[in-house]
Amino acid sequence: MLGIKTTTIQSQSLFEKAKNFIPGGVNSPVRAFKAVGGNPIFIKSAKGAYIFDEDGNQYIELINSWGPMILGHAHPAIEEAILQAAKNSFSFGAPTAKEVEMAELIIQMIPSIEKVRMVNSGTEACMSAIRVARGYTGKPKIIKFEGCYHGHGDSFLIAAGSGAVTMGVPDSAGVTTGVALDTLTAPFNDLEAVKALIEANPNQVAAIIVEPVVGNMGCVPPKEGFLQGLRNLCTQNGIVLIFDEVMTGFRLAKGGAQERFGIRPDLTTLGKIIGGGLPVGAYGGKKEIMDWVAPMGKVYQAGTLSGNPVAMSAGLAMLKILNENPQIYTDLEVITSQIVSGIKGVLKELSLNYTINQVGSMFTLFFTENEVYDFTTAKSSNLAFFGKYFREMLQRGVYLAPSQFESLFVSNALSSEDVAHIVATNREVLKLMHT
Numbered sequence: 064m065l066g067i068k069t070t071t072i073q074s075q076s077l078f079e080k081a082k083n084f085i086p087g088g089v090n091s092p093v094r095a096f097k098a099v100g101g102n103p104i105f106i107k108s109a110k111g112a113y114i115f116d117e118d119g120n121q122y123i124e125l126i127n128s129w130g131p132m133i134l135g136h137a138h139p140a141i142e143e144a145i146l147q148a149a150k151n152s153f154s155f156g157a158p159t160a161k162e163v164e165m166a167e168l169i170i171q172m173i174p175s176i177e178k179v180r181m182v183n184s185g186t187e188a189c190m191s192a193i194r195v196a197r198g199y200t201g202k203p204k205i206i207k208f209e210g211c212y213h214g215h216g217d218s219f220l221i222a223a224g225s226g227a228v229t230m231g232v233p234d235s236a237g238v239t240t241g242v243a244l245d246t247l248t249a250p251f252n253d254l255e256a257v258k259a260l261i262e263a264n265p266n267q268v269a270a271i272i273v274e275p276v277v278g279n280m281g282c283v284p285p286k287e288g289f290l291q292g293l294r295n296l297c298t299q300n301g302i303v304l305i306f307d308e309v310m311t312g313f314r315l316a317k318g319g320a321q322e323r324f325g326i327r328p329d330l331t332t333l334g335k336i337i338g339g340g341l342p343v344g345a346y347g348g349k350k351e352i353m354d355w356v357a358p359m360g361k362v363y364q365a366g367t368l369s370g371n372p373v374a375m376s377a378g379l380a381m382l383k384i385l386n387e388n389p390q391i392y393t394d395l396e397v398i399t400s401q402i403v404s405g406i407k408g409v410l411k412e413l414s415l416n417y418t419i420n421q422v423g424s425m426f427t428l429f430f431t432e433n434e435v436y437d438f439t440t441a442k443s444s445n446l447a448f449f450g451k452y453f454r455e456m457l458q459r460g461v462y463l464a465p466s467q468f469e470s471l472f473v474s475n476a477l478s479s480e481d482v483a484h485i486v487a488t489n490r491e492v493l494k495l496m497h498t
């Protein structure tokens with residue numbers, strides 16, 4: 064059943080057609096298989112741990128819509144919530160009880176958030192968060208880390224990770240020099256570089272934005288003391304600390320990476336899991352800062368579909384399950400550790416020294432022998448090897464992110480048979496690649 068057993072002819076013809084109408088044939092660059100060779104597969108449906116393409120091939124999911132499907136696909140409680148909500152119409156552009164319930168639950172799950180505003184994507188959340196930080200501090204610049212991705216807002220497409228680096232455009236065309244000059248960059252895990260930037264730009268830095276565990280150059284954990292060091296520098300210099308928890312929020316713990324590492328940011332951005340698979344983002348934090356947002360304050364931010372009732376219902380159903388079942392996080396960690404230790408065992412058997420990083424239910428196998436702790440070390444990976452690995456895994460029914468510079472996301476829908484299949488497939492493919 065698993066893997067490409069028939070053909071991918073439907074996917075191929077859809078892709079040919081799509082290229083006539085959609086730039087590059089895809090609605091988000093990371094979906095193209097540009098970095099790994101071959102053409103994208105077009106998805107027809109998914110259920111639990113499995114995804115099915117237009118040709119009827121079945122794959123085990125390790126992307127899970129780039130993070131949101133932490134409970135696996137089409138979870139019955141979320142499906143039901145969407146169907147029920149849709150019966151009352153799909154959008155009102157006016158306040159609802161659901162969004163109040165949603166805000167209350169987010170604040171309960173993430174204690175650093177005292178007030179929260181709903182938006183439609185992680186990009187919007189991050190764009191809005193830095194605007195608020197600038198309004199609140201009256202300062203123009205932000206510091207971000209090389210290889211971190213905070214969505215496609217102009218200010219973030221400087222040394223950006225994820226699809227931007229995969230497609231070779233970490234500094235995108237179309238971003239003005241003026242905007243670019245207000246984004247300062249430092250290597251991830253390098254506190255001294257951050258200190259130097261703050262000293263060289265006195266009273267200029269409004270915010271430091273960071274993925275507390277990076278997913279967008281592959282999975283890269285923070286070194287001991289790094290996040291606390293950022294917290295201290297921000298407090299000492301009147302800088303707003305923004306944790307971009309679009310990937311890590313509700314994934315690494317119910318309170319995200321900030322709960323896992325015990326650090327309290329001033330603002331947090333959220334996306335992915337918060338919508339249960341529908342388009343939702345949010346930003347929130349200290350009341351004192353969030354009260355700068357219109358209509359309370361002078362920072363403008365708005366949205367026709369923000370707090371959309373169907374999306375809120377899906378998100379609420381998801382968050383309630385996570386909030387009420389802490390065992391899910393233990394299970395996710397066990398499943399992911401089984402996969403990772405299985406792959407490590409395979410590497411040992413084959414005398415390969417590739418690096419695997421794992422934090423909770425996020426992990427990446429890097430085709431480099433170097434320790435990977437920042438963008439430079441991530442980029443030392445052998446991308447041709449990754450491409451071959453990706454294609455061979457897909458052929459055998461394991462659906463990975465089509466880039467070395469992405470994390471994989473595990474769902475709790477994986478069975479022990481699925482885990483065994485993933486490890487066995489790694490053995491087969493890595494062996495094939497190294498003989």
Ligand SMILES: Cc1ncc(COP(=O)(O)O)c(C=O)c1O
Binds near residue numbers: 274278
């Ligand atoms: C850490 C992080 N921030 C922001 C974003 C942007 O979110 P979206 O794709 O929903 O706009 C992403 C993912 O794309 C992300 O991984």
Ligand SMILES: NCC(=O)CCC(=O)O
Binds near residue numbers: 093212225226469
């Ligand atoms: N690392 C990339 C993502 O998480 C988002 C997927 C997309 O941009 O389509």
